[in-house]
Amino acid sequence: MTEYAIKQLLAGVAVLFVVVTATFFLIQAAPGRLSILADPTLDPSVAAAIERRLGLDQPVAVQYVRWMSNIAQGDLGRSLVFNRPVMQMIVERLPATLLLGFTALLITVLVGIPSGIVAARWPNSLLDQALSFASILGLATPNFWLGILLIILFSVQLGWLPGAGMQTIGQPFSVLDRLSYLVLPAVVLATSTTAELMRYTRSSWLEAINQDFVRTARSKGLVESRVHGKHIMKNALIPVLTILGLTLPRLVGGAAIIESLFSWPGIGSMAVNAAIGRDTPLILGTTIFVAVAVIVSNLLIDLLYGAIDPRIRFD
């Protein structure tokens, strides 16, 4: 187990190193200068000041070492637009993103896994076909478009739910109020991941059905509900854990669009605004932060996976 854990950890660190290096060269390889500096209306002395602040007047090797050591110390630089440390801005907005992300993850798991199991329990039934159709739609729908449609329906036409923001202005915080703002973005964010998880659960379940221990369980005379509820469940759901790890990047990436659409004050909408405002340190810092967060979560999932399923450690 220890050897497996160390291997996973090293791989995680290597990927982080590559991502951080890649972001560095992304700036270095920019055509001519940073696009914010290419603005012809910008005063040359201001441009020079920005270059000096970003250390762009130093040799590449010096810049690279500084970039790496700053990030290793948790320093992601300062925002050009807000003149504040990027890390501080991320920490401020992180709770909103975590709330939205975890709610969407909860919806994904609570809807995706049961519906996948139901589809696999009665394969090719009408229900299975309906669910499969729903998952094809879920994977092909642009989530922001679904968001627009739901805002038009529930906020504009029916007036049941708010379509933007995180709480009613001028009112004290209440759970019910927060939930009313959370429902639409969380549901929209969870659509494609739910569809994906359902598909995966279904095929994982169908694969488990054909294994020897299932035949043994049946030949012992176990009722079908017990075969499914106990023997298949245990074996089918372990691989589902991996796909859950793979849905994290999709969830986080989707959060950028969905937060913007719903004016949700998290790091996703901050990143989009930074990209629109050409605030390079802010967008790069957020990207690196998000990459670290997702890679660390995947690492934890891998370790958990190794602990639950001994087969994986000796792969």
Add this chain to the structure above:
Amino acid sequence: MAVATTTPRRPRGRRTQWQVFLSALYRNKLALFGVVFMITLLLTMAASPWLPIPSPTRINLAATFQPPSAAHWLGTDENGRDVFARLLAGGRVSIAVGFAAALLTVVIGSALGVLAGYFGGLTDRVIMRFTDGLLSVPVFFLLLAVVAIWGSSITVLVVALGFTRWMGPARLIRGEILRFKAMEYATAARALGAGHLRLMVRHLLPQAMPALIVATSIGVGNVMLIEAGLSFLGLGIAPPTPSWGNMLTASQFYMWTAPHLAVYPGVMILLSVMTFNTLGDVLRDALDPRLRSSGS
């Protein structure tokens, strides 16, 4: 293994790959519908110069938010531009970007996948670790950073999407190469003196063609979704060039007055992505059923 008989090599009733594909397509009604939709759309786009529709960029502020009429088949938008013409023009951009970027992902993915599968050992481990690692990075943020630094243009979009979405194809192709590498014909070619490059490019890669086609089809759908998202945020295809994504940006501001404007581009994206996804499934079943379990 088949028993040797006197039957000719191509017995009656054996179907060509094309026939296998058509019958698989016929069985998957959703994909069939998608293909009919896509062919109709492509033909209409090709014929649009000869159709009686106005220019997609002609602004007429005296005729904004018109309902559908003989002159404007789907009405007009907030600038009085013809919605039908814009859907066609936007589709051309969205589909072209989708194809170009998907092809690039397959080119990069197959280069790395072939290298990993063919050489194995350390090369394989390094490439696949990197592939898995990149799969766990939220690519959308990376794309935001690229667009923020490089500015957004169709070229930047295609290249950036190509370089961030190649992991699925790479894994798929690697699996294929591993399988074919072990076959007798590859050993025979090696025995005849074929070098590494020749083996990879002439003998192994062509065998992986079905996987490449499947990966491209599924890739087009994925890329179109991301492009639509970026364009919607104002970070992809920039107006006045219409794309389905940036047509939705504007519709957002007219949700109260003209909610129908939000419907058309979204439906087009949904149908196109569904077409390429289901077509990928059909191609996989028809060309190479063994790919079914490995996914992409």
